[in-house]
Amino acid sequence: MKTIKNTLKILSLTAVLICIFHAGKVLAAPLTSKSDSMSRLGNSTTEAVYSDHTIQFVTPTGVSSGQTIVITFPSGFNGATHPNGALDFSDVNVFVNAVPDGTCGGTQQDIVSAAPTASQWSAVFSGADNTVLTLTSGGATAVAGANSEVCIKIGQNTTTGTTASQYLNPTTSGSYTISIVAGDDSGDIVTRIIDNDRVTITAHVTETITFSLSDYEVGFGNLNPTGARFATGSEPYGADGPTSVVAHTMSVSTNGSSGYEITYIGNTLTSGAGDTIDAATITGDEDGTPGTEQFAIGFVAGTDATVVPAYNQANPTFNYSFVPNVETPFVYETAPSDTEIVSAYYLANISGVTPAGLYSTSLTYVATANF
Amino acid sequence: MAGTEQFGIRATYSGGDGAVLAPYNDNVKYAYSASENTPAVLAVDLNGNDVSTMYSIYYLANISGNTEQSEYSTYITFTITGNF
Numbered sequence: 485m486k487t488i489k490n491t492l493k494i495l496s497l498t499a500v501l502i503c504i505f506h507a508g509k510v511l512a513a514p515l516t517s518k519s520d521s522m523s524r525l526g527n528s529t530t531e532a533v534y535s536d537h538t539i540q541f542v543t544p545t546g547v548s549s550g551q552t553i554v555i556t557f558p559s560g561f562n563g564a565t566h567p568n569g570a571l572d573f574s575d576v577n578v579f580v581n582a583v584p585d586g587t588c589g590g591t592q593q594d595i596v597s598a599a600p601t602a603s604q605w606s607a608v609f610s611g612a613d614n615t616v617l618t619l620t621s622g623g624a625t626a627v628a629g630a631n632s633e634v635c636i637k638i639g640q641n642t643t644t645g646t647t648a649s650q651y652l653n654p655t656t657s658g659s660y661t662i663s664i665v666a667g668d669d670s671g672d673i674v675t676r677i678i679d680n681d682r683v684t685i686t687a688h689v690t691e692t693i694t695f696s697l698s699d700y701e702v703g704f705g706n707l708n709p710t711g712a713r714f715a716t717g718s719e720p721y722g723a724d725g726p727t728s729v730v731a732h733t734m735s736v737s738t739n740g741s742s743g744y745e746i747t748y749i750g751n752t753l754t755s756g757a758g759d760t761i762d763a764a765t766i767t768g769d770e771d772g773t774p775g776t777e778q779f780a781i782g783f784v785a786g787t788d789a790t791v792v793p794a795y796n797q798a799n800p801t802f803n804y805s806f807v808p809n810v811e812t813p814f815v816y817e818t819a820p821s822d823t824e825i826v827s828a829y830y831l832a833n834i835s836g837v838t839p840a841g842l843y844s845t846s847l848t849y850v851a852t853a854n855f
Numbered sequence: 856m857a858g859t860e861q862f863g864i865r866a867t868y869s870g871g872d873g874a875v876l877a878p879y880n881d882n883v884k885y886a887y888s889a890s891e892n893t894p895a896v897l898a899v900d901l902n903g904n905d906v907s908t909m910y911s912i913y914y915l916a917n918i919s920g921n922t923e924q925s926e927y928s929t930y931i932t933f934t935i936t937g938n939f
Contacts, residue, residue: 521936523894673939684930687916691924737920820921855924 513544515671517584517633520662523641526681527657533681534566534650536639539662539673542584546630547667549602553619554665555636556611560654560677563614568649571614573597573607575648577637578619584633593626595619600626634666653677692739694823695746695851699732707761707834707843712771715830725771728782728797730827736789737824740853743817746826747850752779752808753832755841761832763806765794770802771831778833780804781847783814786825791815797829804831811850861917863887864931866897866910873900873908885915894934903938 517540524535539555547553557563563571573595581590593605600606602623610616617638621627628634639650654660654677662673703721704713712725723729738744753761764778772778782797782804791798794805795814815826863885866875875898878886889895898910 518939519936522934524932525934671939674937676935676937681934682930682932683912685914685928687927689918689922689924689927692920694920739921739924741923741925820923822920 511545512668512670515541515543515664515666515669517542517586518664518671518673520673520675522675523639524653524681525676525678526653527677527679528653528655529657529679532565533653534639535653536637536641536650538588538641539636539638539664540588540633541664541666541671541673542631542633543628543666543669544631545667545669546632547621547628547634549621549624549627551621551627551667552665553634553636553667555617555619556663557615557617557651558654558660558662559612559615560656560660561613561615562652563609563649565613565652566649568647571609571617571638571649571651574644575638575642575650576607576617576619577642578605578607579635579637580628581633581635582629584631586633588635588637590633590635596622602626628666689739691853691855692737693744693851693853694735694737695849696735697732697849698734702731702830704830704832707832707838709775709834709836709838711774713832715832725774725831728770728802728829728831730784731830732828734826734828734849734851735823736826736851737822738851738853739820740855741820742854743819743821744851744853745813745816747811747813747852748781748847749809749811749850750847751845752806753843753845755839755843757839757841759839759841759843761834761838761843763808764804764833765806766802766804766831768800768802770799772804772833774833775835776833777835777838778831780806780831781814782829782831784827784829785815786827788821789815789817789824789826791826797827804829857917858919859917860919860922861885861915863915865913865915867913868898868908868910871900871906871908872902872904873898873910875910885913889931897933 521538522535526533578593579590595607596604600622603625604622605626606620608618640648657677699717702715702717704715705722714723714729715731752763761779762777764780766772783791783795784798792814796803865885
């Protein structure tokens with residue numbers, strides 16, 4: 485019985501001493517609202533996978549002047565092998581937010597490599613493979629108040645950007661525990677390293693070109709030495725000048741990286757007896773020169789195609805031309821083109837001595853994509 | 856919209872307490888707001904009850920008539936962050 489009483493006295497004394505001891509010291513508390521948001525979770529088995537870390541937590545007690553925040557990564561992470569060099573203070577950003585909001589923000593702290601002033605923190609990586617990051621408060625204005633939220637970025641998510649170093653992920657998939665000691669508070673964060681964190685998506689876009697003519701038969705009807713005629717696509721064929729009339733259109737589209745061009749080839753208007761209407765080049769004249777033999781064609785682009793100047797019939801340019809039996813380009817684009825509509829104009833004039841007869845010709849249009 | 860260049864994803868989920876966030880949770884519409892260095896949040900689970908949620912990801916692509924012929928590719932990195 486006496487032994488028991490003595491034991492109770494000793495325990496009571498111990499309790500009193502413990503209470504006296506803690507009366508002058510802040511009690512530690514577990515960190516809350518902890519997370520480590522990583523930019524990559526894949527392991528480094530087949531290739532080196534480097535990841536940014538955004539470590540965030542709320543410290544109930546706070547981090548006082550001169551205290552430290554120590555983050556210890558488990559074995560497997562490596563902060564010494566990045567192509568940009570080993571991790572150092574420039575690869576670390578620290579934010580303190582007096583009002584936790586779950587996001588990485590608040591006041592950005594001034595980080596230095598060593599000997600921090602009262603408003604700075606030093607950031608030092610140490611241990612095997614730089615797996616320990618120690619942030620040391622330099623003084624009274626480099627602190628985190630009680631219940632404040634601390635966010636620590638490590639890697640290329642910092643203001644250093646793509647020239648920053650990063651931690652290499654472990655080679656083995658699994659759970660890894662990062663330990664944090666912030667002043668007198670502490671806690672753990674578990675991250676998961678997996679075999680592959682990326683989905684590669686592929687697609688193939690094939691070469692395409694479309695080309696069509698709105699009409700395959702057009703006609704002038706009766707030509708007239710006193711006025712121009714324009715070919716049309718419906719009977720009775722032809723329309724009197726001087727106002728030009730569209731004979732037909734052509735539609736083209738392609739995904740060729742250098743666009744397309746369209747050419748024509750064919751003879752001038754020729755009669756069964758072998759008489760011809762002279763091919764002509766007409767500049768700035770909507771109806772050419774009535775009373776003179778002329779056969780020429782002109783084109784107007786719908787949106788962004790370019791018409792070769794000699795064939796640019798667009799108002800007020802009114803150019804026409806025709807080169808018999810030579811494959812001749814007249815419209816083109818230099819980039820992929822969605823549907824482009826090109827309007828074709830056919831002009832004919834005759835003189836008073838043009839032999840009577842039924843004149844005709846056939847023009848072949850070819851669109852070529854440039855891939 | 857066929858004939859217009861589009862790339863997007865959407866997701867569905869089953870099991871657990873996870874949920875897909877807008878705009879990725881639509882049954883027919885797709886979205887894509889991430890970039891190489893800017894992540895987008897796809898789904899959350901506010902209940903850490905350790906019950907698995909299965910997410911199914913759908914990918915959509917449309918091209919226009921002048922989409923250049925080529926081999927196209929990208930990769931999407933999926934990450935998950937536990938909030939302890």
